[in-house]
Amino acid sequence: MSNSEQTLPKAIFLMGPTASGKTELAIRLSEQHNCEIISVDSALIYKGFDIGSAKPNAQEQARAPHALIDILDPSVPYSAADFRKDALALMHDITARGKTPLLVGGTMMYFKALLDGLSPLPKADPKIRQEIEAQADKYGWQWLHDQLKEVDPVAAERIHPNDPQRLSRALEVYRISGKSMTQLTQTVDNDLPFDIVQFAIYPPERSQLHERIELRYKQMLKQGFEQEVRDLYNRGDLHVDMPSIRCVGYRQMWDYIDGNIDYDEMVYRGIVATRQLAKRQMTWLRGWDKLIKLQTPMGENAEQTLALNMKLVVDSLN
Known part of the structure; x- marks a missing residue:
């Protein structure tokens, strides 16, 4: 020591x-x-x-x-x-x-x-979550998973399209912060x-x-x-x-x-x-x-x- x-x-x-x-x-x-x-x-x-x-x-x-x-x-x-x-x-x-x-x-x-x-992940934003849920109702979770692939391919590989809670959170993090969950979780306080x-x-x-x-x-x-x-x-x-x-x-x-x-x-x-x-x-x-x-x-x-x-x-x- x-x-x-x-x-x-x-x-x-x-x-x-x-x-x-x-x-x-x-x-x-x-x-x-x-x-x-x-x-x-x-x-x-x-x-x-x-x-x-x-x-x-x-x-x-x-x-x-x-x-x-x-x-x-x-x-x-x-x-x-x-x-x-x-x-x-x-x-x-x-x-x-x-x-x-x-x-x-x-x-x-x-x-x-x-x-x-x-990790310094942002807090939940009810408005953005509602937007994501509305998109899920309109286009389906697979469409949202494809969106996640574009902004955070590492998270998309880990999160299944049939896991709406984690998928929604990963997209929410990106939309709030402009950074992917993968980026943010690499920085730990x-x-x-x-x-x-x-x-x-x-x-x-x-x-x-x-x-x-x-x-x-x-x-x-x-x-x-x-x-x-x-x-x-x-x-x-x-x-x-x-x-x-x-x-x-x-x-x-x-x-x-x-x-x-x-x-x-x-x-x-x-x-x-x-x-x-x-x-x-x-x-x-x-x-x-x-x-x-x-x-x-x-x-x-x-x-x-x-x-x-x-x-x-x-x-x-x-």
């Missing part, structure tokens, strides 16, 4: 699948070791998404405030680029006050955006002026994680998850195509309230969807570089495991 790298301020990533025990470890680190928590979770950003997102409760947040929680109405989209900008600003502020940023969550795309940077130490909590057995997920989902139902989603549903301005309502658990409850499935099916689908999310998170982590593995605190040895995890994280700061 070079001298310049050694002088970078430290920051901690604490990753792991849902229901693996990240929150309690993060809170104790915040209480005992001068860390401040930044949430890395695409559901926790939304106001009113409390029970179904397993958002830290009032007592937990009183012990250790979490940044990037409750920052947006569910009607407002939030991208990985938005997260990167907000998280970097918070990280600089935390280190300027002599503390260590502790980024905690399971939205792996957000962690990756911080580590690897993002990956400046991350921190010495990142990365941890992930790994459950010892997948079956144990599955049990924890089922137990937690049923606890959410007892805590009033259905009423939480009914309140969102009754607003009238939210729908299933919004990123917020597509969050795991919320989509399944929404379908139940909408009358598409019965209660038992909602419970089953909610648990299955959460397990699938955990599987995707574990798949991300298996290919992650420079990762220090921690164990999930469970059963009689939970406190001992938690203490060991604390020691591993704290030692990394010295």
